[in-house]
Amino acid sequence: MSTVLEPRMSKGEATRERILEIAEAAVLAKGFGATSIEEVIAEAGLTKSGFFYHFRDKNALAREMLRRYVATNDQLFDDIFTRGRELSDDPLQAFLISLKLLAETMADLPSGHPGCLIASICYQERLFDREIRDLTAQSVRDWNARFRAILDGIASVYSPREPVDLDDVADMLSCIVDGAIIMSKTLNDPSRLERQILIFRSCIKLMFAPN
Amino acid sequence: MSTVLEPRMSKGEATRERILEIAEAAVLAKGFGATSIEEVIAEAGLTKSGFFYHFRDKNALAREMLRRYVATNDQLFDDIFTRGRELSDDPLQAFLISLKLLAETMADLPSGHPGCLIASICYQERLFDREIRDLTAQSVRDWNARFRAILDGIASVYSPREPVDLDDVADMLSCIVDGAIIMSKTLNDPSRLERQILIFRSCIKLMFAPN
DNA sequence: CCAGAACTGTACTCATGGTACGGTTTCTCC
DNA sequence: GGAGAAACCGTACCATGAGTACAGTTCTGG
Structure with a gap:
């Protein structure tokens, strides 16, 4: 999840990016409330005035951190689901491919997924103003809507074996990922995340794949 | 999740319980690091010395809070899964019944699920000592093992339609619940949790139910 | 080379977490 | 009902961190 520092970034932008990167890691490890500005600037190598x-x-x-996090994730989803559609014309196959790509991407993270900022903020809601909470809610809604659209495409070709609410199935992906990140971190076993995404994939197959 | 204050509790124990209750609510709302002792004692009506x-x-x-949380949850799971087995001899049916009970229990929480302490701690790991982190990990492992045992019982009667790792399926329940709690809180929609448990239930049916 | 951007340094205020410890009330049990 | 223990209170104190103010310095791109 570390962002490459673009070569054509002004010095100020680069510093901002560095601060955000360090702050994000700290927040995911100890929470926003327990992350002091002083430790961030110490690691970033600048002063409080800076x-x-x-x-x-x-x-x-916090606002900028969240915006950055959401943008990064949006980009990731764009890449993965676009790639899936490129590799198969069948909407179900395309989704299954994308889920495998997602699982692989998560498995390739060097020391496991660093954590979900939305989840972190969720468990410290009182610390943030309305704007930030609205932003987290909207991001989740957007991701759910994206998955729902994909499921609509699938349901227009295959009818689900069990009566399921497609909104709930769409929600399920976010839930699985967030829950699996927590389990990975708690058990210190990064592979849990990958495996949960693949189990979700199996569930999608069971729901839609004919016989 | 509020615990009834037993009548035969000494004054000291009652105070401890009151502190733990208030602290847990505060921690779930703003995180451990941002929960001040002062606000806890203010609400509990005692002084810092007390x-x-x-x-x-x-x-x-934190240690006592966690122990209390784990014990409460263990008790809940005991009740729900014992009741399921009472209501059906078939292991699959028993599990499906229990999941429905779980969903109902979560739906009946007056203002939504207050949050999972394990998840909260996970996103602030650096704030806690090894003992606490070990306790969270062991609790998760125990819950997973419990679910796994149930799935073994089911698999001894019904063979899964798709090749799935039962450990992963067992993990899935914890993941779904933790993820759904986060989504419920973020979107301020308590019903999300109930629906996710029911969708998981549908997945179990799809995996094991014949035809 | 110069204007503005990107900082540094210092010197504060204020709130809060956390510690220490002696004193006081309240319970409990013989 | 009295003694001793449990359950608190009061107060004083230190360290840390957020945030402000502002003057001075260095860097950087055109």
Whole structure:
């Protein structure tokens, strides 16, 4: 999940990016409330004045962090699901391929998934203003809608074996991923995430694949 | 999730219980790091000295909170899965019944599920000592093993339609629940949790139910 | 080379977490 | 009903971190 520092980035932008990167890692490891600005700037190698030059306050940092996280994830989903559609014209096959790609991507993370910012924020909701909470909610809704659209495409070709609400099935992917990230981290076993995505994939097959 | 204060509880125990209850709600709402002892004691109606009489430090509070949370959940699972077995001799049917009971239990929570302490701790791991992290890991392992045992019982009667790893299926329940709690909280829609458990139930049916 | 961007340094305020410890009330049990 | 223990209270104190203010310095791109 680390972002490459683009070569054509101004010095200020590069610093901002560095701060956000460090802050995100810290927040995912100990929570926003327990992440001090002082430790962030220590690791980033700048002073408190430097920090407040880039961000008004801690909340602004949280906002930018979240925006960055959502954008990165959106991009990832775009890539993976576009690639799936490229590799198969059948909507079900395309989705199954994409899920495998997603599982592989997660398995390839060097030291496991660092964590989901949305989940982190969710468990510290009182610390954030309405704008941030709205942003997390909207992101989740967007991802669910994206998955729902894919399922609609599948359901227009294959009819599900069991009566299932497609909205719930769409939600399920986010739930599985978030839950599996927690289990991976708690048990210190990164493979759990990959395996859960593949089990979800099996469930999709069971739901839609004819016989 | 609120525990009834037993009548035969000494005054000290009652206070401890009250502190733990208040602290748990606060931790689930804003995280451990951002939960101040001062606000806890203010709500509990005692002084800082009183607090430290019961708990050496904040870490001791976390330990007791976690123990209490795990015990409560263990009890809940015991009740629900025992009841399922009482209502059907068929292991698959018993599990499906239990899942429905679980979904109902979650739907009956007055203002939605307050949150999973394990997940909260997971996203603030650096704040806790090894003992607490080991306790969270062991709890998750225990729950997974419990579900796995149930699945073994089912698999001894019904053979799964798709080749699935039963360990992964067992993990899936915890993942779904944890993920759905996060989605419920983020979208401020308690019904999400119930629906996700029911979708998982559908997946179990699809996996094992003949035809 | 110069204007503005990107910082540094210092010097504060204020709130809060956490510690230490002696004193006081309240319970409990003989 | 009295003694001793359990369950607290009061107060004083330190360390840390958020945030402000602002003047001065260095860097950087055109």
